[in-house]
Amino acid sequence: MKDLSMHILDIAQNSITAGAETIEVEITENRVTDQYRIVITDNGKGMTAAYAAKVTDPYVTSRTTRKVGLGLPLLKQNAERTGGSLEVKSEPEKGTRITALFSLKNIDRPPLGDIGGTMVLLAAANLNIRFIYRHITEKDTFTFDTREVNATLEGMPISEAGVIRFLKEMIRENLQEINIAG
């Protein structure tokens, strides 16, 4: 994966497959403590503690089309490369929380990439799922919530090309405003 937004797109796909109705992505960065944390929480069908403990093994996957699952192992590898870690917490019927911790300044931390495009794409392709994206810096917090977007749109789908373009711009400008590390 070239950047963190692609990891997020990938992990969110797991949540979608798990039947989640709400998927929350929260990124917290702090230049002082040198932390860059990504937390992805869903209310999908969850996993048993035993299964959750082994999902970072590439040869463990629930899919049937192929025998390997590289999404979480790749994210774990990237996190650990910076001295960080990956934690998977899950409870059956409740949901799953993935926490990836990176060193913000480490040269091996991939850049965030096109997070606006990623979130809007997810929202446009999965109109029935509520996506929340929160980005917290020392300066401020930006929250993007598709429930609020849908309330504004009053029935017009997020998948409308003009809406997609607007939302991508909106996220980009707001992230710039809170001074994200990138």
Next chain:
Amino acid sequence: MGQVKSLADLRKIKEELQGRMSLRENSNNPESLVQVKVAMATCGIASGAKQVMDFFIEEFEKRNIQAVVTQTGCMGYCFAEPTVEITLPGHSPVVYGYVDTKKADDIIEKYIKNGELVDGIIPVNYETIEKK
């Protein structure tokens, strides 16, 4: 701060978008629309499926084609990612492999517009080595 876009701005441009939408939308039946499914599992994403999906969404708008673009999981053709499944109204789905934006352009112009098949189709009877 005044320059930063917010949802209030979205409300403002909504009417304009609505106008454009109603011009296009004579039929609300998804069966009558072109359906594009982009495979977006780890393999697809790593090979550039996101760019391909962005491309389809943008180009359908520019070229005034009514289509639904969605995502799907891994279809098992990881070697041929990004893969895209296209369903024309009234036709069986066709899966294309190794789709980049150039290929996507070809698919739109030839297959979606004219129903003319383009190179790179993964046949439905394809079997993995394992099954044999």
